[in-house]
């Protein structure tokens with residue numbers, strides 16, 4: 258019985274990584290299994306009463322130096338992330354599991370006005386607590402909740418701005434999920450990587466001018482990436498011949514939660530041209546390598562394999578490949594073209610977006626693209642016009658035919674009645 262109770266009420270032990278910005282924590286249950294993971298940044302703006310009866314505002318960040326004492330994981334039903342920092346402050350969020358989804362119920366922020374470094378001149382020494390409801394709902398179980406955008410939680414005296422949030426509650430199998438539930442603010446485009454922020458609580462008291470209104474935290478959505486520059490790539494087997502493989506496109510790749518544009522400027526091109534297979538290798542100055550393998554089978558070509566290696570803005574190297582694709586298909590001797598933006602899922606983690614695409618991997622003549630076969634999206638609905646005309650014409654013919662038949666029958670009955 259006691260054993261069972263001990264099993265249910267898991268004691269959570271936390272491991273804290275100190276990041277250059279933001280905070281990253283792993284909370285483990287008493288069996289040392291990872292049960293809650295969080296990486297996030299929080300800015301606080303706290304309005305308090307200063308000694309001279311004036312209202313003051315303190316602004317500070319959640320420092321990297323936190324402890325997770327008080328965090329709990331109850332067997333897949335509820336859990337709490339508690340981050341203690343500075344001189345008696347804490348920030349916590351509790352999660353409940355509803356089977357298929359989980360959510361954060363409350364964010365509780367306790368701050369100690371006795372910390373005169375953070376709250377200079379505060380009239381009182383007491384600790385205050387505010388509770389707000391975050392917008393972290395309907396997170397699919399076994400996925401990480403991800404929200405790079407800023408989200409400000411407002412209450413009477415405290416504004417909390419959360420951003421670069423990555424949280425997984427109810428972690429199973431001891432490892433965080435590679436699948437994400439992304440907040441609405443992050444879609445359709447995911448923002449670029451975080452910029453660096455100073456993280457520790459200010460050691461010297463900020464001179465807060467009590468009468469000067471402080472700028473409220475902004476909640477502007479992160480800007481969308483500009484369309485990528487269209488690169489014009491061609492591969493010649495040697496100096497004296499004309500190109501045997503040509504490709505023009507603007508390329509954006511989306512790896513995990515990050516989107517990046519492929520910069521054609523300074524990109525080196527290599528490759529090979531064969532009868533059954535051709536290859537184009539692009540190495541950009543931003544150290545991204547893209548290998549495209551085309552095959553020619555039975556007079557049609559297609560992009561068969563794609564291998565992209567690169568680094569995220571955070572410096573994490575990745576390599577994603579799919580060798581079983583059937584993209585960009587057209588007849589050998591023609592080129593494939595798609596001007597409209599297209600997206601293709603290459604792997605679970607990687608999606609590519611192409612812009613102003615034209616490619617010809619086989620049978621290039623005189624260094625120019627042959628007739629293009631356009632993708633479906635490029636063709637607008639104008640092809641419906643001849644069909645409509647045809648349908649209208651057939652209708653007319655049928656109408657004439659029917660009236661002719663009726664006319665004949667009428668005239669016939671006319672003869673009979675006489």
Ligand SMILES: *[C@@H]1O[C@H](CO)[C@@H](O)[C@H](O)[C@H]1NC(C)=O
Nearest residue numbers: 302303304411414415416473
């Ligand atoms: C919180 O944000 C609101 C709206 O931006 C602002 O009016 C208010 O002054 C802010 N409060 C604090 C304590 O910063």
Ligand SMILES: *[C@@H]1O[C@H](CO)[C@@H](O)[C@H](O)[C@H]1NC(C)=O
Nearest residue numbers: 306307308309310311312380
């Ligand atoms: C502060 O305000 C309270 C009531 O609001 C008043 O009794 C007190 O005298 C004021 N103190 C100062 C220093 O103005």
Ligand SMILES: *[C@@H]1O[C@H](CO)[C@@H](O)[C@H](O)[C@H]1NC(C)=O
Nearest residue numbers: 300316317318407418474475
């Ligand atoms: C958070 O606070 C730091 C310092 O107080 C400031 O530099 C930064 O711009 C703030 N970030 C946001 C998103 O408000």
Ligand SMILES: *[C@@H]1O[C@H](CO)[C@@H](O)[C@H](O)[C@H]1NC(C)=O
Nearest residue numbers: 370371373379380381382383
């Ligand atoms: C707050 O604490 C400091 C030092 O502990 C003390 O000097 C001060 O009088 C206290 N202020 C109030 C309002 O209790």
Ligand SMILES: *[C@@H]1O[C@H](CO)[C@@H](O)[C@H](O)[C@H]1NC(C)=O
Nearest residue numbers: 399400433434435436437605
């Ligand atoms: C991600 O989700 C897909 C489909 O829902 C699933 O097949 C896959 O196993 C998941 N991957 C991880 C790492 O959970």
Ligand SMILES: *[C@@H]1O[C@H](CO)[C@@H](O)[C@H](O)[C@H]1NC(C)=O
Nearest residue numbers: 309311464465466467468469
């Ligand atoms: C606040 O700033 C104004 C002008 O910038 C100054 O005149 C005033 O003395 C300052 N007040 C405090 C409490 O620092």
Ligand SMILES: *[C@@H]1O[C@H](CO)[C@@H](O)[C@H](O)[C@H]1NC(C)=O
Nearest residue numbers: 493494495496497498499500
């Ligand atoms: C390229 O062509 C020129 C003239 O046609 C010739 O002189 C030269 O040797 C060729 N170079 C190569 C590498 O074939």
Ligand SMILES: *[C@@H]1O[C@H](CO)[C@@H](O)[C@H](O)[C@H]1NC(C)=O
Nearest residue numbers: 486487520521522523524542
């Ligand atoms: C390409 O890069 C070079 C050197 O970085 C720069 O001078 C040039 O303007 C760039 N060209 C374009 C089209 O961006």
Ligand SMILES: *[C@@H]1O[C@H](CO)[C@@H](O)[C@H](O)[C@H]1NC(C)=O
Nearest residue numbers: 532553554555556589619620
């Ligand atoms: C494509 O493959 C066919 C045989 O499958 C071959 O006859 C044809 O020459 C190839 N085309 C090119 C341009 O290599």
Ligand SMILES: *[C@@H]1O[C@H](CO)[C@@H](O)[C@H](O)[C@H]1NC(C)=O
Nearest residue numbers: 530531532533534553554555
């Ligand atoms: C290309 O494929 C055809 C049919 O699959 C095969 O007969 C031919 O030998 C291949 N050519 C080369 C150069 O691999």
Ligand SMILES: *[C@@H]1O[C@H](CO)[C@@H](O)[C@H](O)[C@H]1NC(C)=O
Nearest residue numbers: 564565566576577578579580
């Ligand atoms: C993709 O390219 C990288 C680097 O060239 C290589 O290490 C990796 O094995 C390739 N992946 C596949 C599936 O070919």
Ligand SMILES: *[C@@H]1O[C@H](CO)[C@@H](O)[C@H](O)[C@H]1NC(C)=O
Nearest residue numbers: 445598599600601608610634
């Ligand atoms: C991908 O393309 C399809 C149409 O081809 C579109 O409906 C969808 O919204 C696109 N997805 C993204 C993430 O752009």
